[in-house]
Amino acid sequence: MKLIMAVVDDSDSSKVVEELTKRNIGVTRLASTGGFLKRGNTTLLIGLEEERLEEVLGLLEKICKPRKQVVTLFPGVPGETFAPYPIEVTVGGATVFVLNVERFEKI
Ligand code: 2BA
Numbered sequence: 001m002k003l004i005m006a007v008v009d010d011s012d013s014s015k016v017v018e019e020l021t022k023r024n025i026g027v028t029r030l031a032s033t034g035g036f037l038k039r040g041n042t043t044l045l046i047g048l049e050e051e052r053l054e055e056v057l058g059l060l061e062k063i064c065k066p067r068k069q070v071v072t073l074f075p076g077v078p079g080e081t082f083a084p085y086p087i088e089v090t091v092g093g094a095t096v097f098v099l100n101v102e103r104f105e106k107i
Helices: 008-022 050-063
Strands: 001-006 027-033 040-050 067-073 085-091 093-101
Touching: 001 008, 001 050, 008 027, 008 040, 008 050, 027 067, 040 050
Parallel strands: none
Antiparallel strands: 001 040, 001 093, 027 040, 067 085
16 A cells, blocks of 8 residues: 655645545545745645556646746745745645555554
8 A cells, every 4th residue: 555645736636636536545635834935735645555556646747737936935034134035936736755554544
């Protein structure tokens, strides 16, 4: 068994959860915050049989399209001036970790 941890954009998460649920694949949605942009994103925990790994990775790739966006950063270092500045970053896409599951129980 495998566990996928996927960090996705909030705006893509509902579609991913809907597709996984349709396919009878269990998923847990966690509210998370990116360290760089310091804004909300979604972390999905997806436990699945290894045979379905590629199917789910393909689904994430199809739904979570990377796109460019200009965001305004607010530097928060004490003692420095707090001049907000815009930068272009890639959002969307999915940051995916695939872990081996040693044991899986539903008790
Ligand atoms: P954030 O840390 O908020 O990063 C959002 C996006 O900002 C990143 O997208 C990247 O395009 C850009 N970015 C990040 N650090 C940067 C920097 N130092 N300079 C310029 N641009 C930078 P992704 O790389 O697709 O990451 C999306 C989210 O996935 C991240 O949100 C974070 O929550 C998570 N993530 C990415 N890499 C990770 C890792 N190695 N471990 C755990 N979580 C990770």
